[in-house]
Amino acid sequence: MNTRFCEQCGEETTHKEVMKQKPSKYGKSKKEQFKAFLEGFFSGSAASLPAGASLELTDRYIVCTKCGKQTLENHGEEFQ
Numbered sequence: 001m002n003t004r005f006c007e008q009c010g011e012e013t014t015h016k017e018v019m020k021q022k023p024s025k026y027g028k029s030k031k032e033q034f035k036a037f038l039e040g041f042f043s044g045s046a047a048s049l050p051a052g053a054s055l056e057l058t059d060r061y062i063v064c065t066k067c068g069k070q071t072l073e074n075h076g077e078e079f080q
């Protein structure tokens with residue numbers, strides 16, 4: 001849980017973090033999935049993420065628990 005300013009509420013509200021998987025540009029096969037994993041790994045984007053998650057494949061949203069507004073939050077590593 002995080003307290004953030006919500007533009008819709010116009011005040012500081014509690015937000016929760018939601019990870020949504022992007023439609024993958026890779027195929028569904030194991031081989032393609034593995035390729036996707038390797039690409040994420042070697043680009044360094046997977047280093048700071050939980051296993052299986054990739055920046056390229058995942059959109060991170062913060063959701064206001066008061067009004068439900070979703071804000072895309074893909075930038076920055078300071079948000080925890």
Ligand SMILES: [Zn+2]
Binds near residue numbers: 066
């Ligand atoms: Zn709100």
